[in-house]
Amino acid sequence: MDDIANSHDLEELECELDAAAAKAGRKARRRTAIHDIEPGADWNDVEHAILTRRSIRKFKGRQVPAHMIRRILEMGRFAPSQGNCQPWSFVVVRDKAMIAEMEQYCVAVCKNMTATIDYTNYPAGSEQRAVIMANTQKLNRENPNSFHPVPMTAIKSIANGRFAVFHRAPTVILILMDKRGVGVPEVDVGVVGTNIVLAAQSVGLGTCWIGFSKLLSSNPALVEKLGVQPPFEIAEAISVGYPIGNPTQQAISRQTHQIVWWEDGKKEILY
Amino acid sequence: MSDASVEKAAVPADHLPIWDDPHEAIYHRVSIDLDKCDGCKLCVVVCPANILELFGPKDSQKARLKGDANGCMSCNNCYAVCASQGIIASKPYDFAGFYEQKQISEFMFPRKF
Ligand SMILES: Cc1cc2nc3c(=O)[nH]c(=O)nc-3n(C[C@H](O)[C@H](O)[C@H](O)COP(=O)(O)O)c2cc1C
Ligand code: SF4
Numbered sequence: 001m002d003d004i005a006n007s008h009d010l011e012e013l014e015c016e017l018d019a020a021a022a023k024a025g026r027k028a029r030r031r032t033a034i035h036d037i038e039p040g041a042d043w044n045d046v047e048h049a050i051l052t053r054r055s056i057r058k059f060k061g062r063q064v065p066a067h068m069i070r071r072i073l074e075m076g077r078f079a080p081s082q083g084n085c086q087p088w089s090f091v092v093v094r095d096k097a098m099i100a101e102m103e104q105y106c107v108a109v110c111k112n113m114t115a116t117i118d119y120t121n122y123p124a125g126s127e128q129r130a131v132i133m134a135n136t137q138k139l140n141r142e143n144p145n146s147f148h149p150v151p152m153t154a155i156k157s158i159a160n161g162r163f164a165v166f167h168r169a170p171t172v173i174l175i176l177m178d179k180r181g182v183g184v185p186e187v188d189v190g191v192v193g194t195n196i197v198l199a200a201q202s203v204g205l206g207t208c209w210i211g212f213s214k215l216l217s218s219n220p221a222l223v224e225k226l227g228v229q230p231p232f233e234i235a236e237a238i239s240v241g242y243p244i245g246n247p248t249q250q251a252i253s254r255q256t257h258q259i260v261w262w263e264d265g266k267k268e269i270l271y
Numbered sequence: 272m273s274d275a276s277v278e279k280a281a282v283p284a285d286h287l288p289i290w291d292d293p294h295e296a297i298y299h300r301v302s303i304d305l306d307k308c309d310g311c312k313l314c315v316v317v318c319p320a321n322i323l324e325l326f327g328p329k330d331s332q333k334a335r336l337k338g339d340a341n342g343c344m345s346c347n348n349c350y351a352v353c354a355s356q357g358i359i360a361s362k363p364y365d366f367a368g369f370y371e372q373k374q375i376s377e378f379m380f381p382r383k384f
């Protein structure tokens with residue numbers, strides 16, 4: 001016999017429980033939503049927070065009260081994770097000198113990277129450009145994610161001081177990942193961060209994910225000073241503060257992505 | 272309008288795009304409506320790629336892409352801050368060869384299904 005209860009039986013059980021509760025004058029136990037939203041309904045609060053969240057890179061100088069940071073971290077704590085292993089912990093940096101030290105180190109790394117891999121610094125046709133390009137493209141083949149063209153302009157801007165790594169935010173949350181996590185802990189870390197940035201958006205705080213925080217990992221002394229200990233490593237960071245202006249006032253336009261949709265024995269392609 | 276439509280270079284699928292070749296790394300997909308723009312500068316301030324600037328006489332400044340504009344992420348942070356809806360990225364950045372964008376379609380505002 002199939003020992004997985006079939007959903008029809010479960011629905012009947014739900015109805016029986018409800019009826020029994022009603023008879024006894026108790027509240028129904030049913031927890032599942034039975035009213036679908038109408039097509040085209042307005043955004044609810046969660047949807048609204050998702051649509052109006054933007055990455056904030058210009059912050060007011062004012063520090064965020066500690067309880068607000070605790071509050072958004074608390075939303076991270078209830079994120080789903082593989083095997084419920086919760087392979088994360090946090091370092092919250094609100095110390096100006098410490099943030100400055102982190103910034104300085106990342107800038108130094110970017111300066112070094114620009115000098116050694118960015119062939120666009122050299123004129124077309126020059127020998128230097130050809131040499132650097134050959135080397136960079138070799139690294140690119142070995143590591144296509146890190147050498148994606150998109151971050152390259154950012155690295156250059158960081159190196160020449162036009163772009164701050166942590167965006168001079170008053171609070172920086174480092175998300176640490178337990179390397180021994182179930183399955184793919186990198187995904188769990190992304191999920192916990194998403195809870196945090198959406199919770200922050202919902203209470204009027206601005207955030208920006210800082211993938212460049214990974215650069216800190218190449219400085220073991222600084223990593224240790226920050227309070228990061230194995231088996232944890234710095235996976236990501238989120239800068240938090242009050243946004244300048246009103247960068248979350250309206251939803252934006254984005255590309256659509258392919259959806260392969262199987263239904264009634266047919267395959268459709270949607271966007 | 273400054274929506275330069277650049278043609279993508281024809282290269283093999285495993286070709287690594289040259290970062291500063293405008294036909295291989297295509298970023299210039301932001302349009303600015305000079306009639307709507309009131310020169311408030313907010314987009315210039317928030318643009319993460321730092322590719323926007325103001326131009327024109329002091330009393331009627333407008334936004335535009337910098338001459339060496341590169342690295343637009345099509346993030347639309349500029350659109351989000353603009354109170355007059357004068358600026359928008361309406362296509363994703365794209366690359367010729369290895370990093371070509373795949374299985375995507377045009378930009379759309381959030382749809383209420
Ligand atoms: C994991 C991750 C890492 C990121 N790292 C950085 C970063 O180091 N610096 C930065 O300015 N933005 C960073 N971003 C923000 C993206 O650039 C941004 O999410 C994207 O351009 C879309 O814009 P939006 O967040 O305003 O919708 C990161 C985003 C994610 C999800
Ligand atoms: S935010 Fe809008 S109005 Fe202000 S300068 Fe940019 S395009 Fe012009």
Ligand code: SF4
Pocket residue numbers: 301317318319320321322323342343344345346347348349350360
């Ligand atoms: S889409 Fe983003 S990167 Fe491009 S111009 Fe607008 S703010 Fe700048």
